[in-house]
Amino acid sequence: MKFDFDDLKVKVGFEIHQQLDAKSKLFCNCKCVEANGSYDNNFIRILRPTKSELGNFDRAAIFEHTKMSTIKYYSKVGLSCLVEADEEPPHDINRDALETVLLFSLALNSNIADEIHVMRKLVIDGSNTSGFQRTMLVSTGGYLKVDGFKKIGVQSICLEEDAAKLLPHSKLYKEYGLDRLGIPLVEIALEPISGKPNEIVNVALTLGRLLRSSKRVSRGLGTIRQDVNISVNGGQVVEVKGVQQLSQLVKVLDYETKRQYGMIKISEEFEKRNIDDDFIGDKIQDITFLFKDSSSTILKKILKDANSILLSIRLRGLNGLIGYEPISDIRLGKELGEFVRFFGLGGIFHSDELPNYGITVKDVDSVKELLGLSDSDAFLIIGGNEKKVNIVLEPLIRRICEFRHGVIAETRAATMDGSTIFSRPRPGSSRMYPETDILPISIESVLLDNLKQKIPLPWNDLIRQIMEKYGLNNKLSEHIFDSQYYDVFEKIVSTSKNVTPTFVASKLTEDIVSLSRNNLDKSLLTDDMLIEVFDKLEKGFIAKESVTLIFEKIMKKESKTVKEAMSSLNLIEINDDELHKILDKILNDNTLVIKEKGANSIGALMGKSMITLRGKVDGSKINEYLKKKIEYFIDDELSN
Template sequence: MNLDIDKLNVKVGFEIHQQLSTSSKLFCSCKGDGSNDEGYDFNFIRVLRPTKSELGDFDKAALFEHAKMNSIKYYSKVGYSCLVEADEEPPHEVSKDALETALLFSLALNSNIVDEIHVMRKLVIDGSNVSGFQRTMLISTGGYLDVDNFNKIGVQGICLEEDAAKLISTNPLLKEYGLDRLGIPLVEIALDPISGTPAEIVNVALTLGRLLRSSKRVTRGIGSIRQDVNISVNGGQVVEVKGVQQLSQLIKVLDYETKRQYGLIKIAEEFKNRNIDESFIGDKIEDVTSLFSNSSSKVIKKILKDLDPVINCIRLRGLRGLIGYEPVEDVRLGKELGEFVRFFGLGGVFHSDELPNYGITISDIDSLKKSVDISSDDAFIIIGGNREKINNLLEPLIKRVIQFKYGVIAETRSVTLDGTTIFSRPRPGSSRMYPETDIMPIPVDNNLLDSLKDKIPLPWNELIKGIMKKYGLNMKLSEQIFDSDYYNLFERLLISNPSISPTFVASKLTEDIVSLSRNNLDKDLLTDEMILDIFNRLDKGLIAKESIILIFEKLMKKDCLSVENAINSLNLTKLDDTDLFSTLDKLFEDNLSIIREKGPNSMGVLMGKSMAVLRGKVDGSKINDYLRQKLETFLNEGSSSSSSS
């Protein structure tokens, strides 16, 4: 379904979270790159509980997370986490490097820097912070970002905060996190809401990302920058979509969430048309476990095998046909409720608009309607699982159905790989934040700010011109290498291997890797150390230029775990001139009949057959030069012989 974004008045606000490239974490001296790939040394288990704010209130997002009742297991590696991350030691001083970077971004965005920085605790009990809170500090407010087609987009605020722990696995009973990422410095930049086409909105995120990268003080790669996107349509509430990592994913999120919110508004209109009384929704809940004790449904049988199982039926008076109503493709109340239930670790939920199905028969439905007093105008929900979990879910589930009566619910949602969104938690409230008592306020004086003015990152267009001038790249390749994850590596490679062409290096790091990635090969398997090793071998004359993409492919397929193994597997040991010329001479002799027949046009055949044997072992230009000279000599000698005769 194609929706007119202008008519829907879609508003989009960005909160960009960018990891900073620092030698240490924000509140301790542990490594700040989160690159632990060596496993973990020890682990511990915690259960997190909500606490009241200074005003005596519980944050509703924290209460929601607590209702899911997960234990959390944390894994730690020496050097990558310490007692600070384990919440067994107070935080150390704020990283000066990270603070300086946050101040630089504030200056670059013309933001008003506060006189004194106060570290705050933001309540988070989903398990991603051992302490149950995330430390954050406001650096500046106001300011603007210059973007094509928008002139100036307002900056709401810039914060410096710690990144969360890395989720390893989750199930209904246990979450597992790695602490190597917890505490890495993040800068958060929140922009004013804007309206525009998807392409224009994406360009805003791209422009801000380029500004951050131009500082050379941020990390690159998947996971290093995350965008929380606040989306609303006319007549709806603001929905926060967390964790958008790629611009291509952002376009899909905007499309999906716009359709979803429009669909929910249409569902709310149907509620209004029916004049549904809120007190009728969930006015009767009954234990119907005994009705399904002999059910042949595989899903029901699985529910009844749970620990202390129960099956409840919730009556929804006057809602017949509305749970399955689909005003926009794939937008249904039933789907929304299913997402909500699954987030509580339960999967056994059905509604009347989709039954009979799943092995639940008409006879089962008739018995249930009679037992729960369900009329022909009513809908119902069947939900089953562990009794304690079901009891914790019933009230929130009914409340959620009632909320949909009013359209879009203000909530936080997570993004999936395909750009759809799923329910995550309610939007947090003001009760979430309170002061950090272990860190003194940090004064910001003019001397510090004056010392940073020469370090403010250049605008993107000036930076691209500088790359073109310094390395001799054209504009397209300059933009590609800068926007890639490999710009810092590109500069390192040219410093350590000055004899290699910058254009060649840039094309390999952008075009070749992108081409292989499009074939579903994993570029994350190709580490910086591997790439440095490959180009060092090229600079020493140990491998040919043509071998690089072949080695990339082997490593990205995980066929080989090291550059040395990939070279040996491909038999890419570079030939010396004696072996090369001997091989080419033999190939030339074997194809004399073709050469005599085609003359100069036989060069393509000779190159094709040569590269089939020698690809990756010798530079193609060297093969081409030798064969071309040999062919010209042969043809000239043949011509001279003909003239003499």
């Protein structure tokens, strides 16, 4: 089915979260550097929800608490301290970070508050040791200019702490690294907009370019995250968190629009069948005994633990609706399976897909008989640890009831393939309360006047400046600036005399992108590695064609360092003395060719030289040296 964003009246609102390029964290002096898995200490916490200043619990916090596990935090000296461990009050705010966000507010024509108050935003998923995230509203209103004339409204601009980094965790603990916790982050929320996907993506691209043009933000995967609020006509707003790339954003918009439209179509079926809440889960039966001797591999795996059970849930009037696909791959059954997996269960079985998975017709009939099902009824089976099953039971039934009304207002997480999965209910107003350890911050007009002189250049002027400074064409200037490699590009070309900026920019954009499309991991190429590769090229230790080969070796995980990659490719560093010796030997072995062809022997000698030196020395350098040696040989022959 082809979708038209205009017909569905799709509305999209952006919240951009961008790490600032700060020397220290927001409320302490620890460095803003990744630990890369190297930690010194760890400690354990259990987080619980607390009431807001009005005495209410936030529904998102309550939901997180129902599935909460013990949390283990890892820290590294210099990258986190007692502030991140919530064992010490926050220090004074990082003034540079505050000034950066004020600068963005001015650039977006936003109304800056006279006094900024730090707030606590409840977060008990484990990503904050304190159970809250410190955030402050800096400005409201304003607009972003897109394509030089279109104005997109700004809702708010905030300065806040980044969350701790989720690590691979065990069954016992949910694990986080504290190196990222507390890094300054700007949050910019835009007004909802309508338009085609490419128009919506262009808005995100324009805002990202504005932030990067300040040269005050971090670059690279994970340093910018976009939360996208999406709604279709007749539906509720769904927040999708964690979109990191523009290519991923296009897929998320497409998938989430289809999903929401599909949920509306499913709700229409509920209405046609006159289903009400009393029909959902009116009978629940423990059916563990029915499957004790089942030959189903999946059920055997579930029931191998003595504490595991199987429960069946009656769904009156829902026969055929759980597996119904109004749109390809959009099903109520899929939604419910994702929901229970979030609680640590493997998924669900439902009557629309059975018999299957080793569950026989006889098994299905037995469940139907126990539940007293009519031909119009359906059932679900959930299985796993008894405690987890009992925890998920009530929320699962409530969720099915909510789907009667169409799209559920909730928070979902973006996956790398562009789909979305349930994360938690939308937070309410009870999520926020004042930070009592930090005084309000007054914003002086003198400071704002000084910052007005530092507002970033408009996009077109910035690209023109890059073209003039480095001699790049317009397309390459845009590509290198939009990439995560612009800062390292500037470092490389500032020390290069023999390697052109055009060559460096093309390798950092076109070649790395091309390798990435073959499922190679560009995150393995660190800035230091890139600088080292181009330094080798600058000094003549490798040839131009070797640059991409070295990138490929590292991105394939075949080499961990530049040195290893060079060794694997047999790219032994050759200095000028060694190069002259090799070329002299080639000349001595081919004197007859030189005598016969004279200066025209350069082609044959280049071919023989490249057999030995390909990738180790730049071809232009070999050509230059050979020409001089041939000329000297010919002159010497004539003089004799």
